[in-house]
Amino acid sequence: MITIKNLLPFTTIAVFAFAGCTSYHNAHQEVSIESACIISNLATDAIVHTEGDCDVQETPCSTFKIALSLMGFDAGILKSEHEPEWPYSETYNAPLEIWQRPHTPQTWMQHSCVWYSRKLTSMLGMEKFKQYVHDFDYGNHDVSGTPKENDGLTKSWLCSSLKISPRQQVAFIRVYAQ
Numbered sequence: 001m002i003t004i005k006n007l008l009p010f011t012t013i014a015v016f017a018f019a020g021c022t023s024y025h026n027a028h029q030e031v032s033i034e035s036a037c038i039i040s041n042l043a044t045d046a047i048v049h050t051e052g053d054c055d056v057q058e059t060p061c062s063t064f065k066i067a068l069s070l071m072g073f074d075a076g077i078l079k080s081e082h083e084p085e086w087p088y089s090e091t092y093n094a095p096l097e098i099w100q101r102p103h104t105p106q107t108w109m110q111h112s113c114v115w116y117s118r119k120l121t122s123m124l125g126m127e128k129f130k131q132y133v134h135d136f137d138y139g140n141h142d143v144s145g146t147p148k149e150n151d152g153l154t155k156s157w158l159c160s161s162l163k164i165s166p167r168q169q170v171a172f173i174r175v176y177a178q
């Protein structure tokens with residue numbers, strides 16, 4: 001089984017899981033989300049701190065890159081922290097200047113580059129992507145995306161259908177940090 005420890009050159013002793021943005025607006029609705037935080041010591045499995053309702057599922061957004069990196073390395077798409085380097089394409093319409101350049105797995109994680117995540121999931125394909133989410137028991141498992149948009153493969157974790165609570169994120173990381 002692929003694990004986070006296999007991917008990271010250091011030992012993680014605490015897990016931080018956050019949910020929510022204060023509010024955001026997408027084309028379909030304005031949503032306000034309460035924040036929540038949970039801190040857990042992986043060495044002892046102890047919950048060190050909680051704030052807010054850590055059982056409410058919200059969209060994972062950037063924290064989903066942890067699951068995506070496991071998928072990418074397990075599928076052989078991601079080779080190392082520096083491979084593959086994928087070039088930027090103007091078709092990505094990246095809103096941030098830092099995203100408008102080539103990225104590697106390391107810079108993808110560092111800069112939370114959405115187009116890199118989308119390219120990775122597109123290379124996995126919907127069936128494999130859906131299977132990983134199911135096998136990881138990741139949140140509500142819903143990778144359908146925005147209703148009537150057929151965007152689950154590239155947007156389900158971004159203010160869309162996939163939801164997970166901070167407590168579930170800690171459990172997910174605990175399993176894959178072994």
